[in-house]
Amino acid sequence: MATEDVKSNTSQSAVSTIVNLAEEAKLAREGVKAPSYAILSICKSLVAGGVAGGVSRTAVAPLERLKILLQVQNPRNIKYNGTIQGLKYIWKTEGFGGLFKGNGANCARIVPNSAVKFFSYERASKGILYLYQQRTDNEDAQLTPLLRLGAGACAGIIAMSATYPMDMVRGRLTVQTESSPYQYRGIFHALSTVLRQEGPRALYKGWLPSVIGVIPYVGLNFAVYESLKDWLIKSKPVGLVEDSELSVTTRLACGAAAGTVGQTVAYPLDVIRRRMQMVGWKDAASVVNGAGRNKAPLEYTGMIDAFRKTVKHEGFGALYKGLVPNSVKVVPSIAIAFVTYEVVKDILGVEIRISD
Known part of the structure; x- marks a missing residue:
């Protein structure tokens, strides 16, 4: 027994x-x-975000450069007058490489920026969703468009602040031309020159309007993109949803809509940011200062002063200079970024989804 x-x-x-x-x-x-x-999983998510940013910005680099040139050029010495003329002028005066000037610095900024932004959004959205479920005492509660807007704004501020010096330097590299009186030879030379001539604070010129602008821009990007996806999956329009998944084309359309809404709302702040970044540039390009008797360096004491002087001397429309090439650029850029992010995550086998 x-x-x-x-x-x-x-x-x-x-x-x-x-x-x-x-x-x-x-x-x-x-x-x-x-x-x-x-x-x-975190590393894979960061890689996916970085790849998404690099691919999307390189694809639209010529339009990105033209937008910045239109934003900061001297109104009394116009060189770039419209999207088609501007692109032709760059090609004629600087060649094919001129269309991609500053893209190296842009990618050096946007890859970590995009990685941090996408990752921060996922973390922020999960944290906000947890607090929302606890507050409503409903474990099945989902993120509302307003909560997604908040998560996207948090992600945008964190990513932008972390990489802002690179954005400031990229703006100057993009603006300089072959005839500029002094040439930044590259990213690190530009950083060291700005630090030496203007001091550490110069690397954050235009930061405030950037923070204010990034809230509606990034926030609306994520909120509109995610809300559109959720609505399409739930309503299941004919041919757009298969097995609770959206096609790449449909996701591109959602990303395009998100980019259009976000950039239209935040664009004036982007113009002011660029102009403030040019202040104090000792040997500024003629695009900014003009040439001959038209030389007039940009002088702003702050964000409000920049708004006031821009509208007073150039009219309200000046706040939307470069909007056309930016609109042409931002729609495919945002769309490509979102889709590339999700495709790379699928390839790497990351289980976290943006919409979780």
Whole structure:
């Protein structure tokens, strides 16, 4: 009898062990991951965001450069007059490489910026959703468009602040031309020159309008994109949804709509930011200062002063200089960024989704 009891206990112990292992496996499948797995997933998410930013900005680099040139050029010495004429002028005076001037610095900025932005959005949205579920006492509650706007704004501020010096330098590299009196030879030379001639604070010129502008811009991008996706999946319009998944074309359209809304609302702040970044540039390009008797350096004491002087001397329309090439650029740029992000995450096997 004792032998049978021992065998029975042994059998029960074995069964118990198997059950425990099965439960652990189930938990693992449901998302209880080891720390190393979580770190790997974070790294993959950052890589996906970085690739998305680099691909999307390089695809529209000529339009990005033209937009900045239109934003900051001296109104008394017009060189770039419209999208088509502006692109032709750059090609004629600077060649094919001129269309991509400043893109290296832009990618050096946008890759970490995009990585941090997408990752910050996922973290912020999860945190906000958790607090919202706790407050409403509803574990099935989902993010509302307003909450997505808040998560997107947080992500935009964090990413923009972390990489702002690169944006400031990129603006100056983009504006300088072959005839500029002094040439920044590259990213690091520009950084060191600005630090030496203008001081550390110069690297954050235009930061305030950037913070104010990034709230509606990035916030609306994420809010509109996610809300459109959710609406399409729930309403299931004919041919747009298959097995609760949107096609790449449909997601591109959602991204395009998100980009259009965001950039239209925030654009005047982007113009002011660019102009403030040019203040104090000792050997500014003629695009900014003009040439001959038209030389007139930009002088602003702050964001409000920049708004006031721009509207007073150039009219309200000056706040939307470069909007056309930016509109042509931002729609495919935002769309490509969102879709590239999700495609790269699929390739890398990241389980976190933007909409989770």
